[in-house]
Amino acid sequence: MRTLRSVASWFAPVRPESRVAILRTVLYLFVIIDIHLFVRDPIPLSRHPELYKPLLIERLFHLPPPSVPSTMALYLILMVGCLVAAANVLPRLAGGVVAAAFTWWTAIGMSYGKVDHDHLALVVALWVLPTVGVIADRWRSVERSAQAGWALKCIQISVIFTYFLSALTKIRSGGWSVTSWPESSILMWAIVRRPHGLGQFLLPYPELLHLMQWFSFTAELTAVVVLWLRGRALLAAAVFWMGFHVFTMAILYIHFAPTAICWLAFAPLERLGPWLRRVKARRRERAGRRSTRHPVPVLRDQAVDSGG
Amino acid sequence: MGQRVRGISRVSYGWRIAATVLGVGLLLNGSLRMSDDLWPFGPMSQYAFSPAKDETIVITRVEGLLANGRRIDLPLRVESAGISRAEIEARIPQITADPSLLRSVTDGWTSRHPAELALLRVWLVQDQTRLVDGRVGPKRLVELATWELPS
Numbered sequence: 006m007r008t009l010r011s012v013a014s015w016f017a018p019v020r021p022e023s024r025v026a027i028l029r030t031v032l033y034l035f036v037i038i039d040i041h042l043f044v045r046d047p048i049p050l051s052r053h054p055e056l057y058k059p060l061l062i063e064r065l066f067h068l069p070p071p072s073v074p075s076t077m078a079l080y081l082i083l084m085v086g087c088l089v090a091a092a093n094v095l096p097r098l099a100g101g102v103v104a105a106a107f108t109w110w111t112a113i114g115m116s117y118g119k120v121d122h123d124h125l126a127l128v129v130a131l132w133v134l135p136t137v138g139v140i141a142d143r144w145r146s147v148e149r150s151a152q153a154g155w156a157l158k159c160i161q162i163s164v165i166f167t168y169f170l171s172a173l174t175k176i177r178s179g180g181w182s183v184t185s186w187p188e189s190s191i192l193m194w195a196i197v198r199r200p201h202g203l204g205q206f207l208l209p210y211p212e213l214l215h216l217m218q219w220f221s222f223t224a225e226l227t228a229v230v231v232l233w234l235r236g237r238a239l240l241a242a243a244v245f246w247m248g249f250h251v252f253t254m255a256i257l258y259i260h261f262a263p264t265a266i267c268w269l270a271f272a273p274l275e276r277l278g279p280w281l282r283r284v285k286a287r288r289r290e291r292a293g294r295r296s297t298r299h300p301v302p303v304l305r306d307q308a309v310d311s312g313g
Numbered sequence: 314m315g316q317r318v319r320g321i322s323r324v325s326y327g328w329r330i331a332a333t334v335l336g337v338g339l340l341l342n343g344s345l346r347m348s349d350d351l352w353p354f355g356p357m358s359q360y361a362f363s364p365a366k367d368e369t370i371v372i373t374r375v376e377g378l379l380a381n382g383r384r385i386d387l388p389l390r391v392e393s394a395g396i397s398r399a400e401i402e403a404r405i406p407q408i409t410a411d412p413s414l415l416r417s418v419t420d421g422w423t424s425r426h427p428a429e430l431a432l433l434r435v436w437l438v439q440d441q442t443r444l445v446d447g448r449v450g451p452k453r454l455v456e457l458a459t460w461e462l463p464s
Contacts (some may be wrong), residue, residue, distance in 0.1 A: 016330045019318055049395035053417040056396075056404055061350045101321035112352065117396075118403020120349035129336070129353075136329075150319035155329045162337065170344040176346060179363045189363035190447050197370045197442050197449065211447040259360075301341040 017155035021275035023146040025137045025153045026093050028160075028269055029100070030144070032130055035089035035266050036107055042085055044114040044124070048257055051076040056150050079113075082106045090135075090243055093143040094290035100135030122171070123260075126163035126267035131161045144278055151216065160270035165228050167264050168246075188220040195257050203257035219264045224249065231271075243268055365449040370416075372440040373402045373457075375418045380430040387422045387435070395421025406455065408437055412460035420461060434461050 051071035059068070070074065083106050090099035108131070111124050133156040140146050140153075179185025187188070192214040196204035207214060224245075231242045254260045255305065343354040364370070373422040375387045375394070389398040396417050399409070408414045415435050423432065437458040 011332065012383065013326050016333055017321070017326060024321070029383055046391045046395075046397065046400075049391060049421060050400070052420070053396065056400065056417055057412060060352050062352065108353070115349075117400040119397070119399030120352050120355065122352075122355070122359050125340075125357075148317045148319055151321045151326065152319065155333075159333060159336070162333065166337070166340055167357060171359070171361055172343045173341075174356040174358055174361040175363075177356070178358070178361050185363045186361070188369055188446055190366055191360060191362070191364055193444060193449070194364040194368060194370050195360060198372055208449055215444070259427055296430055 011128070013151075016158055017151040019149050019151050019152035022137065022140045022148045022150055022153045023142075023144055023275040023278060024158055024273070025134065026140045026143045026146055027159070027274040027277060029093055029096065029129075029134050031092045031269060032127065032134065032266065033087040033103060034105075035083065035127070035263075036087050036103065036131070039127070039263060040080065040110060044111050046117075047110055047113040048073065048076045048080065049069060050113065050117050053117070058118065059116050060112055060120075062108075062114060068112075069111060071116075075179050076110075076113065076258065079106050079110050081298040083110060093140060096140070097135045097138055100131070104128075104135065122167065124263045125167050126160060127263040129163040130156075130160045130267055130270070157270045160267050161232060164267045164270065165265055168225040168228035172222055172228075175222060175225075181188075184243075187222045188215060189218070190214075192218055192257075195259075199258050202254075202256045202258045207256065221249070239271060243271060245313055322389070364444075366444060368444050370442045370444065372442075373398055374438050374440065375401070375404065375415065376436045376438055377419070377432045378434040380433055383430075387418055389418065393422065394418050395425065395427060405437070409458045410460040412437070415458065415460045419460075432462055433464075434459060 027205035043137050053072050054070055055073075057070050062068075083103060086099050086103040086106060089095060090103050108128055111128065115121065137152045137156050141148060176183055179189070190211070192204070193208065193211060194207055196202070196214075228246075231239070231246075233257070234242055246268065250265050298308070339354040339447045343351050344356040348356055349358060373389070375388050375389060376384055378384050387394055389396065389401055391397055401418065404414065415437060419432055419435055423429075436456050439455045439457060440452060441455055442452045445451075
């Protein structure tokens with residue numbers, strides 16, 4: 006019984022609902038950025054039906070081939086849905102609509118030959134966030150729940166698995182060998198193909214590139230540990246992975262923004278509201294003190310500084 | 314803060330844990346056995362292969378001949394051609410078999426560059442860089458397909 010309870014509390018720990026409310030706002034607004042900056046090609050791609058090759062998910066649900074009207078409609082649904090859901094209004098309905106629409110939108114973007122895997126955590130987040138349902142007082146909620154904890158845990162697992170599974174895929178593609186990917190010319194290949202970043206300065210040093218490959222491969226393979234970290238150790242891991250993304254962005258021009266933003270599922274976002282209120286109160290207090298320090302008329306012939 | 318705890322039933326716990334286990338299982342299955350077709354449960358395949366020390370690295374491009382005889386690069390990006398390099402690279406066999414598929418690039422480029430002269434002909438080309446013992450070696454330009462635009 007005790008084991009059952011501890012399994013349940015690992016998968017669905019009791020966590021503040023305000024964290025989910027804040028994460029909803031951030032992620033739904035991020036989706037709006039995403040469809041303009043990252044998966045921004047479904048509308049132009051839908052003009053080329055001859056290049057469309059539906060993924061399993063699209064065949065399974067008999068989704069019609071994308072057309073300009075259908076992708077435009079998806080775009081509008083996403084815009085409206087995200088704004089409503091970001092306000093934590095109708096969280097199940099708006100959130101469900103956004104989850105389905107964004108999954109379809111992203112699937113379309115990946116149905117013309119190139120499949121990216123930086124959207125796993127974001128897609129999972131969009132499907133689990135609505136399950137928490139209505140959060141009373143939204144960002145100011147003082148309630149905690151296992152429902153909130155489960156949604157956060159699913160996002161955390163997806164973030165970490167994005168790294169861990171990519172290490173497994175590397176072992177698999179190298180003929181089930183642990184050394185073939187770290188010893189390969191993959192970074193050289195990536196830099197030659199994307200010659201815009203700082204990586205071009207590393208081209209003369211293949212040994213250094215191999216060292217970087219070993220480093221990132223080891224980090225990815227051991228990333229699962231993060232799911233059991235707490236406090237400062239967790240903060241250190243988050244800082245490390247943010248640094249990793251900044252680094253790959255600088256040398257290869259590859260961002261993993263949709264994964265990086267989902268790291269917020271680890272953050273104690275619930276402290277944001279009280280912290281903001283404290284800052285505001287302090288500022289108000291200081292402003293109040295300053296206003297009383299203004300020269301005030303006095304009965305005698307000399308003005309005095311009341312605050313002095 | 315945060316003292317009140319919302320209740321949760323056993324069924325609610327049950328389906329949540331089952332869904333997580335199922336999702337993790339699907340993801341492991343995707344990365345260990347399946348192909349990109351299974352997205353979002355496919356393998357994390359970006360940059361996950363192992364190029365050899367003598368690999369030939371290719372950059373696929375499309376070049377166009379303008380009506381004034383100038384040959385220019387038509388950048389394969391969404392904002393300049395309506396389609397990106399990865400999509401074209403994924404369809405190289407189809408394009409070499411039927412070069413008129415390059416229409417996907419010329420249509421996108423023409424509609425985004427209304428002030429430019431008309432395109433007469435386009436080439437699908439590759440800048441090939443050969444690695445020699447893991448270092449950058451000789452480069453060459455290879456033409457894969459040519460398509461005359463209907464006038």
